[in-house]
Amino acid sequence: MSALFWGHRKRISLQAFEPDHIPMLHTQLNHLDLVGRRYLPDEFSDDLPLSYQEIEAIHKKWTEKKKGFNLAVTTTEGGELAGHISCDWGWDTHCPQVAVVIYPDYQRCGYGGEGLQTILNYLFQNTPAYNVSGWVADWNLPGLNFALKCGFIQCGRSRRARIREGAYSDDILVDILRDEWTVNHEESSHGA
Amino acid sequence: MGLEGNLVILREERVEDLLFLVGLRNDLETQAWSKTLPPDYTEAMYRKRYEEREFSYTRHDGRFIIEVKQTQEKAGTISYVWLEPRWSASMGIMVAQKFWGTGIAVDSQEVLLKFLFEELGLRVVRLYTHSGNQAAVKLAQKSGFQISGWQRKSIYKNGRLYDNLLMDILREEYYQRHPEIEDHLPGFPENG
Numbered sequence: 028m029s030a031l032f033w034g035h036r037k038r039i040s041l042q043a044f045e046p047d048h049i050p051m052l053h054t055q056l057n058h059l060d061l062v063g064r065r066y067l068p069d070e071f072s073d074d075l076p077l078s079y080q081e082i083e084a085i086h087k088k089w090t091e092k093k094k095g096f097n098l099a100v101t102t103t104e105g106g107e108l109a110g111h112i113s114c115d116w117g118w119d120t121h122c123p124q125v126a127v128v129i130y131p132d133y134q135r136c137g138y139g140g141e142g143l144q145t146i147l148n149y150l151f152q153n154t155p156a157y158n159v160s161g162w163v164a165d166w167n168l169p170g171l172n173f174a175l176k177c178g179f180i181q182c183g184r185s186r187r188a189r190i191r192e193g194a195y196s197d198d199i200l201v202d203i204l205r206d207e208w209t210v211n212h213e214e215s216s217h218g219a
Numbered sequence: 220m221g222l223e224g225n226l227v228i229l230r231e232e233r234v235e236d237l238l239f240l241v242g243l244r245n246d247l248e249t250q251a252w253s254k255t256l257p258p259d260y261t262e263a264m265y266r267k268r269y270e271e272r273e274f275s276y277t278r279h280d281g282r283f284i285i286e287v288k289q290t291q292e293k294a295g296t297i298s299y300v301w302l303e304p305r306w307s308a309s310m311g312i313m314v315a316q317k318f319w320g321t322g323i324a325v326d327s328q329e330v331l332l333k334f335l336f337e338e339l340g341l342r343v344v345r346l347y348t349h350s351g352n353q354a355a356v357k358l359a360q361k362s363g364f365q366i367s368g369w370q371r372k373s374i375y376k377n378g379r380l381y382d383n384l385l386m387d388i389l390r391e392e393y394y395q396r397h398p399e400i401e402d403h404l405p406g407f408p409e410n411g
Contacts, residue, residue, distance in 0.1 A: 119254060122373035122383070157380075158373040183368030186387050187307070187343040194408045195342075200368040200385070 032098075032145050039138050041098040041112060041145060044090050048099055051108040053082040055130040063191060064167055066113055066126035089113075100129065100142050109133035112142050114150070122158040123150060127173075143177050148212075151205045160202035166191060174201045178211045222283070224330035226323055229283035229297060236284050237265040239293045243313045249295075250313065253349045253374050253383055278302070281334075285314065285327045294318040297327045299335060299344075308335055310346045312358075319354075328362045332393060333400075340404055342390050349374040351381040363388045363396050 032041040056065055056077055065073050068088045071081060089097035095115035102109050110129035116122075125146060129139045150156040163170045165184065175181065179201035188198035221230035232240075243249050245258035279302040285295040295314035302308040310331060314324045335341045346364060348355040351374070356366070368385035375381075394402040 119373075119375075121375055122370065157375075158371060160370050160373070180371070182371055183366070183385065185345070185385060186367050186389060190407055200370060202370055202373070204372060 032149065033103075036137070036141050038103055038136070039100050039109065039141055040103060041142060042101055044086055044097060044099050044111075046086075048108055049079075049082055049086050052086060053077070053079050055108065055132075056082060056085070058131050060131040061128070063164060063189075064128065064170060066111075066128050095123070098146075100138055102133070102138070107133070109136075109138050110142065112146055114146060116154075116156075120155045122160065123154070123156050124160050124162070125150075126161055139173055140177060147177075147203070147208055151208050157205045158202050159208075160200060162188075162198040162200060164188070164191070165197045165199055171199060171201070177203075178207060179203045180207075221286075222330045222334055223288070224326040226288055226321075226326040227294065227330060228286045228288055229327060229330055230286055232269060232282055232284055232296075234266075234269065236293060237262050237269060239284075240265050240296060243296060243315060246316070248316060253347055253376070255376055283331070285312075285323060287318075287323065294323045295327070297331055299331065302339070305340045305342075307341055307343045307345060308339070310335075310344055324358050325361050328358070332362060332388070333397075336390055336393050337400065342406075343387055344393075345385060345387040348384050348386065349376065349381040350384060351376060351379065356384065356386070359386050363392055365392075 055061070056067070062074050067073060067085055071077065071085055077085070094117040095113065097114075098112045099108055100110035100112060101107060108130070110127065110133060112128075113126040115124045125143070127139050127143050129142075147159060150159055161174060161179065162185070163174055171181070180203065182200050182202055184197040184199045186197050187195045189196050221228045241260050241262050244256065244260045247255065247258060250256060250258075280298065280300045282298040283296065284293055285297055286292065287294050293315075295312065295318065297310070297312045299308040299310050310328070312324060312327060314327075318324070332344060335344050346359055348359065350356075350369070364386040365388070366384050367387050370383040370385075372380040373383040390402065390404070391406065394400060
């Protein structure tokens, strides 16, 4: 496996997706708790069960992405696939979009925060990115709280992004600017 | 033929429109997009795009020439893209400077919105612009669009940073503005 980035606390590493990730992806992406927040390529359902063939196609899309990247979040201890991180700059490298998905069995361990900070560090320090944004479904309160805790600001919504359980649901837009991240970064590096 | 409004007819693109479209695209004022494109588009590029359009019963976009009813002059172009059937689409418009302030743009918007809600049964129509393009914001507001999201300083144009604005209009809001039309499509509850 090729390791790309270590999380700043070294509990996870962000790696390129390899073929031996596929069986675990098939299990994790079909987890009921992830329905509606899988952050898959547009042509794949966010709600329905995914076949092995579909997972292989998703994996292929991720590994061949040109205007962005998808990375596997793997635990340092055990080397397990704990989640995935997506980044897209198809529109403009000035304002990429990111998504962090930590699979249910690995949540509440700090992996998401570590992964996101690692990617923000990469984007703000090594690319022209000035605004990094993401979308969170309005019913996904843990996801929204996670983004806000990582320094993102809520800045509006896309109304009626989808239907969920018989009612309309919006997607909330969150973003963080390089200046804001730099200040947060400096403050945290001055801390204990 | 086409879609008829008070002032305009929205009709299909024809070969004789291609040079007009080149002119609109290469004019940095009418281009007025969130990402500045180089003003070097050619008739050949537009011809290729025109010729590559395939016949299909499954359409995800629509592109129209705005023609002034009274004079048959070409005034601009209006389109919708990213169609999610029976759900949503994004709209875009370019009007030649000669026709600014004449009501042509608003009428074109209204004609297309009626098609999108009444014929395609959409629940929401969106458009993207930026905070430096107040003309576009006001034009959209005239048809009932509201600013729902503002991605901060994510557009760099004319040497300045602007917010990327997501504007939208819900189906119910459209029919409230047009009490002369009855909405026969059952809705869903708002997000709980």
